[in-house]
Amino acid sequence: MNWFTRVRNSLPFVAKRSTEETLWVKCPGCSEMLFTREYEENLRVCPRCGHHGRIGADERLRQLLDEGYEVLPQPEVAEDPLKFRDSKKYTDRLKQARAKNPHRDAFTVGSGAIEGHPAVVGVQDFGFMGGSMGMAVGTAFCQGAQRALTRKCAYIVATAAGGARMQEGILSLMQMPKATVMTRRLKEAGLPYIVLLTDPTTGGVTASYAMLGDVHIAEPGALIGFAGQRVIQDTIREKLPEGFQRAEYLHKHGMVDMVVGRHELRGTLASLLDYLQPRAAA
Amino acid sequence: MISYLEFEKPVAQLEARIAELRSAAEGDDVDISAELRRLERKSADLLASTYAALTPWQKTQVARHPARPHFRDLVHHAFDEFIPLGGDRYYGEDEAILGGFARLGGRRVMLIGHEKGNDTESRLRHNFGMGKPEGYRKAIRLMEMAGRFGLPVVTLVDTSGAFPGVEAEERGQAEAIARSTEACLALPVPMVATIVGEGGSGGAVALASAERVLMFEHAIYSVISPEGCASILWRTAEKAPDAAEAMKVTAQHLEKLGVIDRIVPEPVGGAHRDPATAAGSLAQAIGEELDALAGRSADELRRAREERFLRIGGA
Ligand SMILES: [Zn+2]
Numbered sequence: 001m002n003w004f005t006r007v008r009n010s011l012p013f014v015a016k017r018s019t020e021e022t023l024w025v026k027c028p029g030c031s032e033m034l035f036t037r038e039y040e041e042n043l044r045v046c047p048r049c050g051h052h053g054r055i056g057a058d059e060r061l062r063q064l065l066d067e068g069y070e071v072l073p074q075p076e077v078a079e080d081p082l083k084f085r086d087s088k089k090y091t092d093r094l095k096q097a098r099a100k101n102p103h104r105d106a107f108t109v110g111s112g113a114i115e116g117h118p119a120v121v122g123v124q125d126f127g128f129m130g131g132s133m134g135m136a137v138g139t140a141f142c143q144g145a146q147r148a149l150t151r152k153c154a155y156i157v158a159t160a161a162g163g164a165r166m167q168e169g170i171l172s173l174m175q176m177p178k179a180t181v182m183t184r185r186l187k188e189a190g191l192p193y194i195v196l197l198t199d200p201t202t203g204g205v206t207a208s209y210a211m212l213g214d215v216h217i218a219e220p221g222a223l224i225g226f227a228g229q230r231v232i233q234d235t236i237r238e239k240l241p242e243g244f245q246r247a248e249y250l251h252k253h254g255m256v257d258m259v260v261g262r263h264e265l266r267g268t269l270a271s272l273l274d275y276l277q278p279r280a281a282a
Numbered sequence: 283m284i285s286y287l288e289f290e291k292p293v294a295q296l297e298a299r300i301a302e303l304r305s306a307a308e309g310d311d312v313d314i315s316a317e318l319r320r321l322e323r324k325s326a327d328l329l330a331s332t333y334a335a336l337t338p339w340q341k342t343q344v345a346r347h348p349a350r351p352h353f354r355d356l357v358h359h360a361f362d363e364f365i366p367l368g369g370d371r372y373y374g375e376d377e378a379i380l381g382g383f384a385r386l387g388g389r390r391v392m393l394i395g396h397e398k399g400n401d402t403e404s405r406l407r408h409n410f411g412m413g414k415p416e417g418y419r420k421a422i423r424l425m426e427m428a429g430r431f432g433l434p435v436v437t438l439v440d441t442s443g444a445f446p447g448v449e450a451e452e453r454g455q456a457e458a459i460a461r462s463t464e465a466c467l468a469l470p471v472p473m474v475a476t477i478v479g480e481g482g483s484g485g486a487v488a489l490a491s492a493e494r495v496l497m498f499e500h501a502i503y504s505v506i507s508p509e510g511c512a513s514i515l516w517r518t519a520e521k522a523p524d525a526a527e528a529m530k531v532t533a534q535h536l537e538k539l540g541v542i543d544r545i546v547p548e549p550v551g552g553a554h555r556d557p558a559t560a561a562g563s564l565a566q567a568i569g570e571e572l573d574a575l576a577g578r579s580a581d582e583l584r585r586a587r588e589e590r591f592l593r594i595g596g597a
Contacts, residue, residue, distance in 0.1 A: 081539070082528065082529070082530050084528050084529075085528060086515040086516055086521075086524075086525075086528065087515070087516060135594065138594075142592065163506075163514075164483075164505045164506060166505060166506055166511050166514065166515060166529065167515075168505075169504065169505055169528075169529040169530050169531070170503060170504060170505055170529070170530065170531070170536055170539065170541050171539065171541070171594055172505050173483060173484075173487060173504070173505040174487075174541060174591060174594040175594070176460075176463060176484060176487050176491075177463050177466070177467060177487060177491040177591040178591040178592055178594060180460065180463050180464050180467055180491070181467055181588045181591055181592055183464070184464060184467055184468065203484075204483065204484050204487075204505070206456035206460075207444075207455070207456040207457075207459040207460050207463075207484040207488075208459075208460050208463060208484075209460070210456070210460075211454070211456045211457040211460040211461075212460050212461070212464060225451055225456070226444065226446075226450075226451060226455040226456035226459070226484070227444075227446030227447075227450075227451065227455065228446070231446045231510075232446045232447060232448060232451070235445075235446050235447060236447055236448060238448075240448065241448065244448065244451075245451060253452045253453075253454070254454070255454050255456075255457060
C-alpha cells in the first residue's frame, strides 16, 4: 500500500465521485441542477425554491458557532450489547456508517460561542444511520448538557432522527428518560435550552429532548412528528392534510415558537441568548 | 372459555379430551377417574413446560392475549379502592389512560395506567390502550398532584404504543409524552412502575420512568413492536419472531440488561388463566417495593431515578 492509498483509506468519508457529479447537485426540493460550490456557499439552501438540504454535524457547527470552538470527543459506549443481527450484523452497519462519516456516531458536540454568547451546541447527524438515537447519541447529548452545566451557559441542540436505533433495543428507548434527566438539570440550574428542529425529527427523539426546550426553532419545511406518516395513514385510512408534520404546520399548531431560515439562524440564536441569560446564583 | 394461542394447541387438545371424557362419564357407571387424573396431570405438565420455555415471540402473544387481565381487572383484584379522576383540564378525557386515588393494603397511592379493554365496546372506548396527548397530560396532572400530597405513584403499563393519528400529532403527542416522562423524573414521592402486558415505546416510557420498574413474567417491553422492527430491518413484518428475539423484549432479558428490577410471577399458563392470582402477586410485589421506598427523601428518590437511566450507556 503506497502512501496515497493509505491516506485515502484513512479518510474514507471523502467520497470518490466523478467530476461531473461533484460539480452539480440536484435540489431535492425543485430538482433544479445547482452548482455544488454555490449550493454549499448558500448553506445548502436552494436559491430557487428555498429548500433546506440536510447537513452534517461539522458543517452545522461551523454555521452556528463563532470560530475557535472546541469539538468534544464522542463518548465510548458499550458496542452492540444485544449482539444484534438482522440481514446484517449491527457491528457491520456501524462500520459502514463510520466509513462514510467523520464521526463514530450520530451526535456531535461543539463548545464555544454564538456571536459572543457562550454556548454549547449539540448536533444530530441524519447522515449517520438516519440520526437514530442509541446509547452513543443519548450519552453524547448528556455530555453536551454536562458541558453547558459546567460552563454555566446555554445548550442548543439541532435534532435530526428517523427513529430509534432498533439494533440497541430497549437500551435505545432508555435514552429518552436519560436525556430528560439532563434537560431537567439545565432547567434547575437556570440555563437556557434551545431546540433547533431540523429535517427530519421523528419518533423517540421528538418525544423527549426535542420537545422540552425553552424555545423551539424549526428549519423551514422540516418534517417533525412522533408517529410515522405511513403508520398514521394505515390507522386512519384517510389522506393526510396538506403540509402535515412540516415545520410550518407545527408552528400553526403551537408546537414550535418560530420557523427560521438557515441564513438567519445564527442571528436569531444570538438575539435569543441575549434574553435567556443565566441568572447569577442567588 | 379459554382462547388458545397457536403454540398451545397440544394443551388445547388434551384439555378438550379431558372435557369430553368428563361429559361422557356423567351418568355412566364406567370408572374413568384414573384415566382422567392421568390426562389432567399430563396436561398440567405440558402447560407448565410450554410456559417455562416460551420464545420471545410466544411471550409477545401471551402479553397481547385478548383475555389477559388489563388495568381494570388488576385494579379490581389487587387494590382495595379506586377513585378514578378524569380529564387533562385542557382538552378532554382520554380513557386509554386511567388514573386516580387507590388503596393497596393500607397504603394510599396515585394509580395510573393504560387500559386496553376486554371486548369490542370497551376496546373502542379505551382506544385499545393507545393514549392520546390528553391522556398523558392527565397523567402529568395526577403525578403533580400526587407529589403535592405525598402520595406514591404506581403505574401499570400496557400499551402497544401512543396513538398514531392526525389529531394526536396536532395536539402534541410528542410533547405530551416528553412532559410525562419529565413529570415522572421530577416526582418528590416514590414511583413504582410495572409493565403488565405490552410496554410499547415512548407511550410506555412516559409512564415508566420510575426508580423501580417491575415486569410481569410474560410481559414484553420494547422500543418498537417486533412487527415494526421486522418491516424496517427485514423488510417484512413476517420476520417479527426474529425481531422479537433480536431486540430482547422479554422480562428475563431485560432484567439481565439492568433495565428492570424485578419479575412478578404469573400463574402457570399465563395471567389470563388466573387473573386473581396474577393480581395477587402484583399487589404483593408493588407493596413490598413501596414499603422499601417509604421514608426516603425527595432528593434521594429523584437521585435514584436519575442514576438508573444515566448509567444506561454511561454518561
Ligand atoms: Zn430547489
